[in-house]
Amino acid sequence: MYHAPGQGRHFNPFSLDKTYYGPYDETTCIAWTDDSKCFAVGSKDSSTWVFGAERWTNLIYYSLGGHKDAIVGCFFEAGSLDVYTLSRDATLCVWECDTDPEGLLLPAVPVGGGRRQGPAVAGVGGAELQPKPDVVRGKVEPQNQNQRGGKVKYTRTGRHFFNKEGDFNELTAAAYHRGNHLLVTGFANGNFHLHDMPDVNLIHSLSISDQSIESISINSSGDWIAFGCAGLGQLLVWEWQSESYVMKQQGHFDNMVALSYSPDAQYIVTGGDDGKVKVWNTRSGLCTVTFTDHSSGVTAVTFNATGYVVVSASLDGTVRAFDLHRYRNFRTFTSPRLAQFSCLALDPSGEIVCAGSRDSFQVFVWSMQSGRLLDVLDGHEGPVSGLSFSPTQGLLASASWDKTVKLWDMQDSWKTKETLRLSADGLAVSFRPDGGELAVATLDGHITLWDHARAAQTGSIEGQHDLHGGRRELDKVTARHSAKSRAYSTLCYSADGGWVLAGGQSRYVCIYNVKEQILVKSFEISCNLSLDAMEEFLDRRKMTEFGSVALIDEGAGEEGVALPLPGVKKGDMSLRHFKPEIRVTCLRFSPTGRSWAATTTEGLLVFSLDGAVVFDPYDLDEEVTPVSVRQALRRGEFTVAIVMAFRLNEDKLTLEVLEGVPHTDIGVVCSTLPPLYVEKLLGFMAVTLETSRHLEFFLSWAEQLLSLHGHKLKARSVELLPAIQSLQRSIQRHYDTVSKLCEWNRYNMRYTLALAQQRGLKRQAETETGSDGDSDTPSASDDQLMEGSD
Template sequence: MKFNYKLKRLCGAYYGHPLTNETTGGTRWSGSNVVYDSSGDLLISSVSNRIQVLDLRTHTVRTLPVESRSNVRCLALSPDDAILIVVDVKNYALIVNFRRGIVLHRFQFKRKVRQVLFSPDGNYIAVTHGKQIQVWCAPSQLQKEFAPLVLHRTYTGQADDVMCLSWSSDCSVIAAGSRDCSVRIWSLHTTRNFEPVTLSGHKRAIVGVYLIGNHSGRVETCYSVSEDGTLVSWECKLKEGEWDVDHQNRETPPEDSTDDASFWSVKSRHYFHQDGADVSSVTYCERGQLLAVGFSSGLFGLYEMPSVSNIHTLSVGNNQLVKTCVLNKTGDWLALACPHSQQLFVWEWRSETYVLKQRGHAYGMRCMAYSPDGVIVCTGGDDGKLKLWNATSGFCYVTMEKSHTAPITAVAFANASVVLSSSLDGTVRAHDLYRYRTFKTFTTPTPVQFLSLAVDPSGEIVTAGSTDPFHIYAWNLQTGKLLDILTGHRGPVSDLSFQGNGGILVSGSWDGTVKLWDLYKGNVPTESLQHTADVVCVTFRPDSREVCTGTMGGILSFWDVDSAKLKFEIDGRRDIAGGRKINDRMTADNNASSRYFTSVCYSADGSCILAGGNSKYVCIYEVSQQMLLKKFQVTFNRSLDGVLDELNSKNLGPGGPIDDHADSGDDTMYNALQLPGARRGDDGSRSSRVEVLTLQVAFSSTGREWATISGEGLHVYSLDEDMIFDPISLTETITPAAVESKLSTGDYIMALRMALHLNEFALVKNVLESTPFDSIAHVVRSIGPEHLERVLQYVAKVMADSPHIEFYLHWCLELLRTHGIHMDRNRGNFMRAFRATHKCVQTKYDELRAICQENKYNLDFLQDHARLLLTHEESEKMKVEDYRE
């Protein structure tokens, strides 16, 4: 079994970072900005301290293999999509090669950074640095350097913190909006007789500022937007005789230039009246001359400039702060992000449709389960909602809003089309995955709160354990009738698990016992396994001969089912120990409160066990040797509580550790209560750090990935797909000429393998079309599993634009005949290619059907027309014969 699992994606949240709300007990989210790439097809968003890249064309998501020290505050992407700048809430910056996902350099700014912006030519980086602006020379993308950032100049003059930046199109002028209600404009290079300009005309902090130039690049207009919804259009006028300098060619004016300076004046004022809501975000697209404004009430508006004509005004939800909004370069797609609900939208305003609409659980995830085929991941949250995620693309495609009225505690699949969920509202509900509705609700004679859930392998019996009374309830899934109530535990039933090939149910309880129940023989437990501490998790081995239990003492116990005897134990306290919380008065080595597992899961072959618990670690053990194989740390985010093992002495105050998490959040509180004498609003809510925990772990049925739930979301770890043995290595002898040579000699198998290694579309297409029709079956049988998915993708891609429909249909048929069983067993790996092929075949079928129907109507028309012509000729002949007679 391989253990080189890597984090593939972070599902469940596509924007923001969590903070625990001490007022409501839930989770409050904040967030950074989002950016498009140069093509507009990729949307880059931050989740906690990680970076998500959402492909809007293929509708997939991937997580970059980089982590910042703390939650991300701002992002910036170079115009050529080569360098990505990531700055966290502690002002630590990462310089990342975006294409390869490699950290080139790490840097720390001395003051608070709110925005980072590349110049249009990509040569400079502007950074808000407290009340200053720093302009740095952009680093190289090809190699690592000792000091890649070189400071060009520091600009000062603002009386308060700088909030936003803007470059001119020719990169000669830079503007900044400040919290002191003013806009200040500087020149990038030294220019004689130039003085920085300060534009004052707002009453609130500046949210956005944009410099607009003419066809020659000279700045003529400046737009500034403040929190109170005021848009001021500034016009730059040149005095008579003023020179126009190209700063990219020379930095000093000509000798005969005058000392007269240009002056700015207010051209127009506009006001966005949205019932007292403040402007929280703004973006401008110069190519489309569009201005998008987001409000703190959840509204967003789209305006045409310079007339400020309203095009659309819509709402993303009540009291949903639109933290950031951004338009792509063409101005067609508008991305909106709301941190409080973890919503991320991409809206196409011309067609008024959503390109992307994703939303996470409002108060965090609590439980998850893989479908039997490993294609679907079902998650339940504290908000009482059930979400279904595509394990291949990483997107949520169904949200069952009205699943429960209380937090969901457990989910389980009865079969591929039915998923069950238990909740603290006292119900267990069965959901249909075809119609996406709840078709059964299981209740108890007296109100209870369910803590655990299990379904038998046949999918007929549903069991759930309650907190008080300490009972286990069993229902029939088809009829919904309560079959039995199993009694015997003296504490809450923490976990349930069914035997894989029988009717034995194992239950673990906080009373320190594990009981085995035979549901077909009565409600009396067959065996009772005693432990020295509270049992929090149990699971059966896939062959049903062994049970693994985990206790609050950090011990994993392995029991023989037939003899009900303890085989051995694994002490995992030292393995899972780690992480010191901010309020701990002892070191991590001496703190035993977090040294236990809360979830365990066997691998498909039963040789290894995956365990996670009240810690930042997930451990994989080899059962027969009782040894730790590998330990994964789910996050290195220092904004979470329990990540660091040691406490820095400089953070100690007179009353104990100083928690500086408040400095990591947003310092602008919209719609907050303004207290007398206070500089900022206060709505009474308080927040603290989210504790890092692994609530549940689970292996996929394919065995190539496993997932765990933490406070950040659903972490999916997968095996590296590139580590597949291939008998042919890519050497200098494998060239396009060698492929043509193999085709000329009739060696189509080797030609296809060599073309797949070169991975050129035109070359693979040539090999596919050069293969004779009768040789397709022989070539398909020689394709190994390492190349099967790529061949299927190439066939679908070539078939989409090819007129040889029958030829490529034969390729598809032979691939399914020869490798259909392998693809069905590993459908999670082939689902994307199979769906692409199915879509292409369906498209060709629809096109041929339309052509055939049209031809049928044309033939019928011609046949009727010919019949009419014959009838007309016969009638004319009869008339002629009658005339002759």
């Protein structure tokens, strides 16, 4: 038990207070009382121990039995020391305490005061050292059990079994809400039960899946219950009073291996070894649709140019195209002979689909419109590991393990245009966004840059030293030497083409400057030591006289160390347990240039520039201050105020200046802005439109900027493409939101008008009928009423 850090600053805030011993096996759960005076600990040895947070005279420790299996959960009742314990064999025991929390007594403090931990120990030079933490040993002695005068005593008042007759179901998770007296239990077959305590009345019993429920949590009000299933990677939030889903999310239950951004950067599509293709919303982080048509692992995914079609390649020998309007698989591309597709590429128009084969060393070309196989490109002598289309030309680059990159002319004859020789096996290939350069990652840890027009190498980045860190548990060499055998397996250019992002068999993602060919920054994607290839040095605590514990085979039981088979990278599934190795499988930069994403052993990670405010002034001098900016704004010098605000580069000040410009003066201000600040204002508009409520106001700014300076911006279209795409994404998001609202309002208005018209016709008919008296023949007003009703 530790003292947790408080609000103040201390030199060593997280200090050990007491150490408790009691259970003879692993502890499985801990529960505190409301006033934090006591806590209960459940164990695999089927016992539950109640310990005092202080050394109470009438309660130091208490052992509770009564179960025949491991304890899954233990919970205190609100405002009392009564305990509920649940075991894995679905047994609930109710324990009643004869003492209230107010009845716990502290020992008498001796004269002179101080903590009861004993006197301070004198240190070197007369300084006082902190006393050692208390050790509470829960050893049940028979003579103490007979002499419990005045001590706390527990009595088992109830025992309940959740399993039906002949139907054994293992209990795997439990949670208890003290305010509502609600007990939730989850089972190995996916069922969960809700009981009202302490009468143990069943509220309802439902099933969420056929996989084991691993964890349960209840919100503070007790209305929502969250369930987690590790087997499916599923998260479910359930509202038990209305018996309805609040949220249901399911991730990849196997490794993610591929990802791609949509053209407007609003969505990310991922593919995994579980054969699923998932589309995620980048703003909410939630999965919007899942496609399960593939029967084997997905190796590559990509969006088409419109963003409404997702294409995926798989090891099952198919390439599938999915429609995001109707959420269906509308095209399936196959090869004459069964082939395992390892990479995928679409041409800029989205009409040609290319996939590289792992076993036949060929590149297959299909038509998106007809689904026909157009051609098979032969020439590689090893598995095809990467494909990339040039954004500006009809050129396809294919990297292979045969140490070559081949350039195919897709417009003329679909034949090899050029062959680039590499120093090692090619692992990944990527074109720069303007199509002027080609980057290739090779097995020796290098990234080579090529001018494909001249077939000449323009640069080389040595990345072996940047893949540092991460010796595996069974490695006999240090992390520094093991990095020599690592390489980058995925890379991509930034949106402006000035940077290269690379990742592979390491926990680091490196970003390089293309012009200088130097490392700018490395991102550590995880510090989770439960993954393999994370630790830097050999742990001396695991060293014995026979060598490392990890290399000593202690038998085939569960306590033995799992030695993987040679060549196994992701873990030997025939073993009882293994540690997955940390790695980066795919990297992609956002089309807006504001973020990038990576699929790793930890899942899908998204890094963004918009997460924090960074002060980065531009062309600053002494006259440019926030006071002078506001003074220029009050004088009506709007152009000067905008330029000075951009030179300070503070977003809040820039937003204040722009919102201070009258709506009628937007066109005049835009026409007088220098070209450099037009580009800055355009990028600022794209970011501001994401969150601003003044939609029409900022759309007027964007319209005036593009209409007045569009011909000047065309010359720098490649550099401004990320800002334009970011602006398009913001406008599209607002369009989707507002259009739904407008459609709903139009429907309501049409319904209201139709209802008013019908009531008017009915009232008119009643008036005419009342004046003419009772009549059996229908009148003209009756016909009008019938027409209005139709």
